[in-house]
Amino acid sequence: MSEEMRRDQRVFLLGEEVAQYNGAYKVSRGMLDEFGPKRIIDTPISESGFAGMAIGAAMRGLRPICEFMSWSFSLVAADPILNNAPKMLYMSGGQFGCPIVFRGNDGAGGQLGSTHSWCVEGLFSNVPGLKMVIPSNPYEAKGLLKTAIRDDDPVFFLESERMLGDKGEVPEEEYLIPFGKANVVRQGTDCTLLSWGRPVNFAVDAAEELAKEGLSCEVIDGRTIRPLDLETIVRSVKKTNRLVVIDQSWSFGSPGSEVASQVHAACFDDLDNHVHRVHSHDVPAPYAANLEQEMLPNARRICEAVRSCCYVA
Known part of the structure; x- marks a missing residue:
């Protein structure tokens, strides 16, 4: 700023x-x-x-x-x-x-x-x-x-x-990141994981855990919901033939449901399974720490969705 x-x-x-x-x-x-x-x-x-x-x-x-x-x-x-x-x-x-x-x-x-x-x-x-x-x-x-x-x-x-307390390398010189251009943060061949914001990090954690089981996951940071970079998502799904969307909002009428709809339309003949989604559970956010963490998307739930999507659950 x-x-x-x-x-x-x-x-x-x-x-x-x-x-x-x-x-x-x-x-x-x-x-x-x-x-x-x-x-x-x-x-x-x-x-x-x-x-x-x-x-x-x-x-x-x-x-x-x-x-x-x-x-x-x-x-x-x-x-x-x-x-x-x-x-x-x-x-x-x-x-x-x-x-x-x-x-x-x-x-x-x-x-x-x-x-x-x-x-x-x-x-x-x-x-x-x-x-x-x-x-x-x-x-x-x-x-x-x-x-x-x-x-x-x-x-x-x-x-x-x-x-807000996270640390990472940030160049002092000026740079801009364009809207509507998703970032493939991890290459993979078996399943595409798409998310935005904090859950992207959970998706990376899940991909690392699943790699130990022989499942290769491609992780996409969508960056922007509007505009949505459908082109990058479709390109990845045509390669992996599977998609798991991780969205921290509730599932009904969500960005995750919209992506699933658009990908089913664009990749109908490429998908080996229906698009799987990991959302916050359909309840108001609890105050108790253990319940709150279970309500939200997490690496364990993402791994379960990927195994199901890849027919290894």
């Missing part, structure tokens, strides 16, 4: 506790000192209010980064972020764009309870006019966020509170 704010004076950050407190998770540490209170703006606890304000600023030519402390709280702002921002370009006949990034923590895993643990992918990815990004590691997060800030459409940038 700081790099893009230095590059473009139109970029600013607003949200709860982003300034004086350096962000609820210290993501904006030091930014108030560098950019001042006109560009790092603390807001009242009113997601609908400050999301609407940010959308208005975007319509007037600025490039806001609107931080929700949790995507669970974005539900309070459903009208401005779903009924206004993604539709503005269409409703105005191209007169008003809405170059805005909505970002914050998505999903369960931190024992925050049911109301603070929403995976909003299934709710929001249905809406045309927006883009949805879910980074899986620090390198991906930087490149994808820079692309999001420069994009002329509303971008929903879904982070994970469980990954």
